[in-house]
Amino acid sequence: MPLHLYDVYRGLGGAAGTPRPTPPIQRFVIDSREVEPGDCFIALKGERTDGHRFIGQALEQGARAALASHPPSGLHARYLDPRRDSPPKADDAPVIFLVDDTLVALQRLAAFWRRRHHPTVIGVTGSVGKTSTKELLAAVLRQRHPTLWNKGNLNNEIGLPLSLLRLEPEHRFAVLEMGFYVEGEIRQLCHIAQPHVGIITNIGPIHLERAGSMEAIYRGKAELVQALPSQGRAILNWDDEWVRKMADISPAPVFRYGLTPEADLWADEIVSRGLEGVRFRFHHRQPNGAVEVLHVHLPLLGRHSVHTALRAAAGGLVCGLAWEDIIRGLRDVNAQLRIEVAAGLNGSTIIDDTYNASPPSTIAALNLLADMEGRRIAVLGDMLELGSYAETGHRLVGRRAADVVDALITVGSLSRWIREEAIAGGLRSERAFHANTAEEAIERLEQEIGPGDFVLVKGSRALGMEAIVLALSVPKR
Numbered sequence: 001m002p003l004h005l006y007d008v009y010r011g012l013g014g015a016a017g018t019p020r021p022t023p024p025i026q027r028f029v030i031d032s033r034e035v036e037p038g039d040c041f042i043a044l045k046g047e048r049t050d051g052h053r054f055i056g057q058a059l060e061q062g063a064r065a066a067l068a069s070h071p072p073s074g075l076h077a078r079y080l081d082p083r084r085d086s087p088p089k090a091d092d093a094p095v096i097f098l099v100d101d102t103l104v105a106l107q108r109l110a111a112f113w114r115r116r117h118h119p120t121v122i123g124v125t126g127s128v129g130k131t132s133t134k135e136l137l138a139a140v141l142r143q144r145h146p147t148l149w150n151k152g153n154l155n156n157e158i159g160l161p162l163s164l165l166r167l168e169p170e171h172r173f174a175v176l177e178m179g180f181y182v183e184g185e186i187r188q189l190c191h192i193a194q195p196h197v198g199i200i201t202n203i204g205p206i207h208l209e210r211a212g213s214m215e216a217i218y219r220g221k222a223e224l225v226q227a228l229p230s231q232g233r234a235i236l237n238w239d240d241e242w243v244r245k246m247a248d249i250s251p252a253p254v255f256r257y258g259l260t261p262e263a264d265l266w267a268d269e270i271v272s273r274g275l276e277g278v279r280f281r282f283h284h285r286q287p288n289g290a291v292e293v294l295h296v297h298l299p300l301l302g303r304h305s306v307h308t309a310l311r312a313a314a315g316g317l318v319c320g321l322a323w324e325d326i327i328r329g330l331r332d333v334n335a336q337l338r339i340e341v342a343a344g345l346n347g348s349t350i351i352d353d354t355y356n357a358s359p360p361s362t363i364a365a366l367n368l369l370a371d372m373e374g375r376r377i378a379v380l381g382d383m384l385e386l387g388s389y390a391e392t393g394h395r396l397v398g399r400r401a402a403d404v405v406d407a408l409i410t411v412g413s414l415s416r417w418i419r420e421e422a423i424a425g426g427l428r429s430e431r432a433f434h435a436n437t438a439e440e441a442i443e444r445l446e447q448e449i450g451p452g453d454f455v456l457v458k459g460s461r462a463l464g465m466e467a468i469v470l471a472l473s474v475p476k477r
Helices: 005-011 051-060 102-115 130-141 159-164 185-193 214-226 241-248 305-318 323-330 359-370 387-404 416-424 438-448 466-472
Strands: 040-042 065-068 078-080 095-098 120-125 147-149 173-177 197-200 233-237 254-258 265-272 278-285 291-298 340-343 349-353 376-381 407-411 432-435 454-458
Touching: 005 095, 005 102, 040 051, 040 102, 051 065, 065 102, 102 159, 102 185, 120 130, 120 185, 120 214, 130 147, 130 173, 130 305, 130 323, 159 173, 159 185, 173 185, 185 214, 197 214, 197 305, 214 241, 233 241, 233 305, 254 305, 265 305, 278 305, 291 305, 291 323, 305 323, 349 359, 349 466, 359 376, 359 387, 359 454, 376 387, 376 438, 387 416, 407 416, 407 438, 416 432, 432 438, 438 466, 454 466
Parallel strands: 040 065, 065 095, 078 095, 120 173, 120 197, 147 173, 197 233, 233 254, 254 265, 349 454, 376 407, 376 454, 407 432
Antiparallel strands: 265 278, 278 291, 340 349
């Protein structure tokens, strides 16, 4: 059951009364170009444009309602201030709700709608692996129960409320990725979402430039754990020293996962089979101390994906699912969204990991490339927002690249450190080419790659690395 106009009125502070039968809202959108009949358009002010300019367009496209902080000039419509006016009428005429701040109103409305429902909410945060964990855990939970999860990377102060507004009564679980840039952000998201379970993937120097220090990143991520109720559960990476510290500040009991037998759920005997997935053993410690052992083969790429599987399995166990459902969800290929493999030019294979890049995720991608039996080429772009860690992080990647690749192409300006370190680590200089742009990299690669080659493409989104993948991939017939 979607929200109706009356629910929007109440969620924005309208006076309680006898509910009126008002039309439903199909979706909440912030881009007027995406508006469809029955939607509610939220006019947000951005750095480049103001959504109020497009309210008229949204109404023309069939929007049933809009949220605005002031009446758009020259637009004649039905305006309603929920704090002063009566509820909307039961007709199809569009309504523009007037609020002080449309972003705050969106968040308030999402919090209202969240409290009208009773799913178990699982928050997921960390420096690397949030989205893959969210997708895989959602795949696990939906094996048994209707589950909501935020699409793509809708994980911030706008995206998370939009996700919660999709809640329906049948949803038993909601898996919500929570992004972090500055302290207080996750605390605000938790105030809206009210999570019962919190999963922390790891703590690393991603967004160090904005956060200022590793301690600030730790404090920001820890806000999820601190927001949990005492009857909830904190699922913590026991292999990460920063994450371990959160056990001391969690009001909820802790469930530990990792590669160590100290954990409640751990993995060993890990064997990466390249593009054929990964094999390993799960060990689950029972309340009576006995340890349950399961051998699994999952369609996940790279040894690092074992931690993703551990997190998703831990979430399933904490939420009461049986191992049969958990394993079936872990094998859901639709949840493996991060790394894509495509046929490339001249009989090569392209490993597309261009979603984004950080030192840990790039080293993990290089570890996957190391499992390939063939000539290995890495195309690595700048890793952004690392602040004072930028040179160290790029050089760490270069050090690992020297051990893995037969040829290296770096793209951007910061990635010169990758090339320098790879050469210092033993890669011949003529096998390490630097390109200032994606176009230069494409020109070099068209001459470089051949039959049987595996080409890894990885870098921050701002570098446009996806253009390299597109240029090198052979279209499917």
